[in-house]
Amino acid sequence: MSILKLLPAAAIAASALAAAPAAAQPVPAATDAVGEALVLIPLKLTKIDDLDFGAFVSSPTGGTATINPVTGARTTTGGLIAVPADDGFRAYFGGAGSPNQQVIIAVSPPVALTSSTGDTIPVLGITIDGSPFRTIDPVSRTFFVGVGGSLSIAANQPEGEYSAQFWMTALYQ
Template identity: 35%
Template sequence: MGTMWGHRSRRAALACALLSAALGGGQAQAQTETAVAKAITLRPLSIVKLRDLEFGNLIAGPAAGTVTIDADDDSRSTTGGVGAAGGAPQAAQFYTYGGPRQFIYVTRGPLPVLTRAGGGATMNVSQLTLNGATFRYLDDAGILDLRVGGQLNVGANQMAGEYSGSFTITVTYF
């Protein structure tokens, strides 16, 4: 057995010598490669209000009517005995933040009732509308520009004054 191991050892030594010669003599060679360690932390979904829903200045006539603010382009339209009288009508605007291309669901709370400052009268918002679907994706940066329009019911000879009320928007992410 001593001879057999000796014979194998000589073959191994010869293979090492040939490999060493092929690699450039007796110099050892090494190469280095770099890998990147990565992690993604998602910020919790958040929503920030940028502006309120404004129906603008209105003139209430002897007949009831409605005022509608379009969620897509802030345009205002009126029906019935309601006239538009300036102001700055606009849809409410929110930015929602989350992960890139994150799937979300947008819901609203109860429809608001606008109450006159000092009391004495109210007006109901009969609908709130979004500038898109209730199910959608955030953009590649994880942001969505969410706008909310609505329709306000104005009574016949509605009492003059400043009216306000609030509503909630909830964004759920998956």
């Protein structure tokens, strides 16, 4: 075999070896990590005003009384006669906590208002003034919630002062 025939074969073999990909070098996994914790001050919720449906005159036909949770305005339906000098108002709560944090508001309404003689007025519902999700103000660290509701006043509802408690909770999200 002549050297001239070996030289091209050697060149081809050398170029094939040079073109082979290099094996990747192992890369160590990251060993650093960060642990974080956000400590929040306890939420505080304070009642500013009670929910007051105002005064009504009993009539032979029943009706409903509603307090708007945003405006505090009272509306009535049916035969219910509202006393203008005592038109009621919404409940209002103020809360405080860590700035820019979101809280969720929940209200647990009573089933009925009860008088001292045991007569009742059914509660149709209790509502808040918007979304149950509130963001705590970054400067004042506060949030506020208005609460309204609706009552079903029966025909010839017995005279008396009726009341019941309801509960509001606020939790960080």
